[in-house]
Amino acid sequence: MNAPVLSAEAVTKSYWLGKREIPILKGVDLAVQRGEMVALLGASGAGKSTLLHVLGLLDAPTTGRVLYDGNQVHDLKVTERARLRHQHVGFVFQFYHLIPELTALQNVLLTRMMQCSVAQYWRQRKATRQEAESILGDVGLSSRLLHRPSELSGGERQRVAIARALLQNPRVVLADEPTGNLDSETADGVMDLLFRINRERQLAFLLVTHNEELAKRCHRVVRLRDGVVVN
Amino acid sequence: MFSWVLALRYLQRRWVNVLGTIGVMVAVWSLIVVRGVFSGFIEDIRADVRRSSPDLMVTGLPLQTSFSSIDAALRGDDEVAATAPRLRHYGTFFQRSGGATLQSVELEFSNVDSSFVQLVGIDPQRERDVTSFDDWLARGRKRTARDPADHGAPELGSNLEVPAKLEYFARRRLDLSVPADPEDFRSLWPGLLLGKERTRYQRGLDIGSPLDLLSVDYVARAAGEPVRAITLQRTFAFAGTFQTGARLFDDSMAIVPIEPLRTMLGHDALDEGSIDLCTDVAVRATKGLTIEQLQTLADRLVDRVKQALGTPMPTGCKPEVLTWEQQNAVFLDAVDTERAMTTLVLFAVMLIAAFLIFATLHMMVTQKTKDIGILTALGGSQRGVGQIFTRCGMVIGAFGVVGGVGLGLATLWNLNPINDWLFESIGFELFPRTLFDLPKVPYRIETPWLVGVAAAAFVLTLFVAWVPARMAARMHPVKALSYE
Numbered sequence: 194m195n196a197p198v199l200s201a202e203a204v205t206k207s208y209w210l211g212k213r214e215i216p217i218l219k220g221v222d223l224a225v226q227r228g229e230m231v232a233l234l235g236a237s238g239a240g241k242s243t244l245l246h247v248l249g250l251l252d253a254p255t256t257g258r259v260l261y262d263g264n265q266v267h268d269l270k271v272t273e274r275a276r277l278r279h280q281h282v283g284f285v286f287q288f289y290h291l292i293p294e295l296t297a298l299q300n301v302l303l304t305r306m307m308q309c310s311v312a313q314y315w316r317q318r319k320a321t322r323q324e325a326e327s328i329l330g331d332v333g334l335s336s337r338l339l340h341r342p343s344e345l346s347g348g349e350r351q352r353v354a355i356a357r358a359l360l361q362n363p364r365v366v367l368a369d370e371p372t373g374n375l376d377s378e379t380a381d382g383v384m385d386l387l388f389r390i391n392r393e394r395q396l397a398f399l400l401v402t403h404n405e406e407l408a409k410r411c412h413r414v415v416r417l418r419d420g421v422v423v424n
Numbered sequence: 425m426f427s428w429v430l431a432l433r434y435l436q437r438r439w440v441n442v443l444g445t446i447g448v449m450v451a452v453w454s455l456i457v458v459r460g461v462f463s464g465f466i467e468d469i470r471a472d473v474r475r476s477s478p479d480l481m482v483t484g485l486p487l488q489t490s491f492s493s494i495d496a497a498l499r500g501d502d503e504v505a506a507t508a509p510r511l512r513h514y515g516t517f518f519q520r521s522g523g524a525t526l527q528s529v530e531l532e533f534s535n536v537d538s539s540f541v542q543l544v545g546i547d548p549q550r551e552r553d554v555t556s557f558d559d560w561l562a563r564g565r566k567r568t569a570r571d572p573a574d575h576g577a578p579e580l581g582s583n584l585e586v587p588a589k590l591e592y593f594a595r596r597r598l599d600l601s602v603p604a605d606p607e608d609f610r611s612l613w614p615g616l617l618l619g620k621e622r623t624r625y626q627r628g629l630d631i632g633s634p635l636d637l638l639s640v641d642y643v644a645r646a647a648g649e650p651v652r653a654i655t656l657q658r659t660f661a662f663a664g665t666f667q668t669g670a671r672l673f674d675d676s677m678a679i680v681p682i683e684p685l686r687t688m689l690g691h692d693a694l695d696e697g698s699i700d701l702c703t704d705v706a707v708r709a710t711k712g713l714t715i716e717q718l719q720t721l722a723d724r725l726v727d728r729v730k731q732a733l734g735t736p737m738p739t740g741c742k743p744e745v746l747t748w749e750q751q752n753a754v755f756l757d758a759v760d761t762e763r764a765m766t767t768l769v770l771f772a773v774m775l776i777a778a779f780l781i782f783a784t785l786h787m788m789v790t791q792k793t794k795d796i797g798i799l800t801a802l803g804g805s806q807r808g809v810g811q812i813f814t815r816c817g818m819v820i821g822a823f824g825v826v827g828g829v830g831l832g833l834a835t836l837w838n839l840n841p842i843n844d845w846l847f848e849s850i851g852f853e854l855f856p857r858t859l860f861d862l863p864k865v866p867y868r869i870e871t872p873w874l875v876g877v878a879a880a881a882f883v884l885t886l887f888v889a890w891v892p893a894r895m896a897a898r899m900h901p902v903k904a905l906s907y908e
Contacts, residue, residue, distance in 0.1 A: 246901075246902050249801065251800065251801060251901045251902050251905075252900075252901075252902050271805070271806060272805050272806075272807075275800070275803050275804065275805045275806070276803065276805075278801070278802075278803045279802065279803020279804075280803070284801045284802070286798075286801075286905070290794065290797070290798045290801075290905070291798075292430070292795055292798065294430075294433040294434060294436075294437050295433060299429075303426055303429070303430075303799075303802065304802050304803070306425040306426035306429060307425075307426055307799075307802055307803045307804050307808070308803060308805075309425045310425060311425050311428060313425070314425045357802070361803075
């Protein structure tokens with residue numbers, strides 16, 4: 194059997210407020226298989242976002258291990274973690290987090306530029322552009338390629354963010370309340386898009402949400418309460 | 425790659441960064457222009473100072489020193505090509521006015537508001553061998569656009585005296601006794617040369633006009649008797665003007681033949697027991713000696729002079745041999761210090777520009793905190809994130825430096841037309857030429873300085889960009905993403 198694309202083993206995470214230790218995650222075990230769509234449910238302050246940051250290598254666990262495809266990754270050097278994050282993980286945030294100075298197309302292309310030199314990028318610029326346009330077309334934004342984030346609606350911005358997460362063909366997408374900032378109709382549209390991508394690309398998703406209805410549509414639901422997985 | 429794209433995009437969308445570019449540009453421009461003009465001035469000043477001074481000057485001699493004894497000692501050195509005596513004294517001048525009653529008024533030179541002069545007694549023949557004396561006279565006679573009048577300085581005799589005819593008519597104008605026939609008249613007054621600038625606006629000072637010198641000297645009639653002051657008086661004829669170009673020299677000196685001055689000071693050549701008195705000896709070294717070689721020669725000559733003077737040396741007497749630079753050390757050092765101070769002040773302008781860049785980039789990092797978190801989440805390395813801001817600094821610096829150097833060179837190349845245009849348009853001169861008596865504003869482009877300023881400005885810009893860049897690179901991605 195293949196190793197999970199992403200797993201956490203006895204992960205804890207604490208913050209220090211002066212001399213007082215505040216535990217956020219208290220030994221989380223979690224595994225996400227290829228093509229699996231996992232919903233991470235929990236109340237505010239349960240540690241969902243913290244877990245997502247630890248799994249995305251944006252933050253280090255206090256104890257425990259994070260593994261990508263069965264390989265321990267949390268203790269790698271900063272540059273290695275950045276490279277791995279670029280290749281293995283795609284992020285989708287609640288507030289889209291697009292670069293306001295760039296167009297939709299440039300925001301997507303930016304992902305490819307991250308680990309490329311000018312010369313490397315120049316050689317593959319046409320193919321990359323076609324790829325980015327194709328993905329933006331997939332998420333229904335063919336006509337909005339040259340629009341800046343300020344010229345796009347909330348739903349469109351989130352689609353750009355999804356397209357940006359997909360360009361590098363990641364193994365897993367970590368989505369932090371991707372519909373939390375959208376009205377229900379737009380949110381449904383975005384979720385439909387995520388499920389379609391999951392089906393078509395066999396891409397693993399770890400979806401942080403408060404929405405029980407949405408969670409039910411996922412392959413599996415993981416509940417987090419006070420830093421502990423409860424089911 | 426992403427750091428270049430984002431750096432350019434951030435700069436394009438933030439015009440406040442143009443202020444940084446303008447700041448660097450102004451700093452580089454001012455450093456190049458001011459230094460260029462200063463260097464031009466200094467080059468001119470050094471050339472003028474050099475022209476006014478002999479290679480070496482023996483000075484600090486005892487009061488009653490005979491030139492021939494020092495001359496013999498100096499000529500013993502192979503590197504001494506020529507020598508000339510100098511006799512320094514001082515006094516005030518009175519100008520006669522004609523009319524039924526002969527009157528005499530203190531002559532206040534218009535540009536220095538004083539009648540005081542330092543007299544330099546020279547032997548014109550020997551002086552020609554050690555300095556550019558003929559050139560001084562030629563420059564003194566030269567007409568300029570601002571001073572078209574021909575002063576008509578005539579050829580001078582060995583006593584610097586003007587032709588007898590000129591003196592004859594000058595005497596007649598003043599109702600002084602003269603023979604009926606000008607041909608029977610023989611010159612009585614030794615000539616006197618004044619700096620061209622000193623006499624530029626002087627009225628009634630014609631060639632041949634008598635100038636009465638009033639001076640004092642201290643004498644002891646016999647050994648043991650107290651020293652007392654005596655007044656001395658001598659009439660000279662204004663023989664023309666000289667110009668070395670060194671304003672300090674030209675404005676303070678009056679050149680007279682050495683013999684009349686010696687006579688005035690009690691050493692008439694015809695008197696028994698008189699000496700060929702001198703206070704200094706000007707020396708020309710053999711050609712092609714560098715300033716360091718001149719210094720070595722000076723060190724050798726001072727020993728020879730001390731030997732010639734014998735021991736013990738009179739109290740307070742300290743013979744020295746000064747190179748032309750040392751003779752003008754105070755002035756040259758002052759000019760150099762002024763240049764250094766100006767440069768320092770202008771570097772402060774560059775520091776202000778650098779601070780401006782730091783402030784704008786720091787502000788940019790704060791504004792872009794969320795972007796930094798996003799970029800890290802997308803796989804951007806710390807180095808790459810930091811490079812966005814160093815590249816911003818690089819672009820600001822490069823534009824500022826290139827613009828500043830270009831503008832600086834263009835300004836220097838067109839300095840005189842700009843100065844003329846300003847004067848003609850609004851009556852304002854950036855560099856008043858009357859003040860410096862220069863036909864055009866001098867400038868000198870020093871390539872090492874140009875390259876140094878450009879490199880320093882660029883490195884400074886990179887350094888001030890590096891500080892906010894480091895801050896950006898060290899930002900924790902989770903904190904950056906949650907920054908509000």
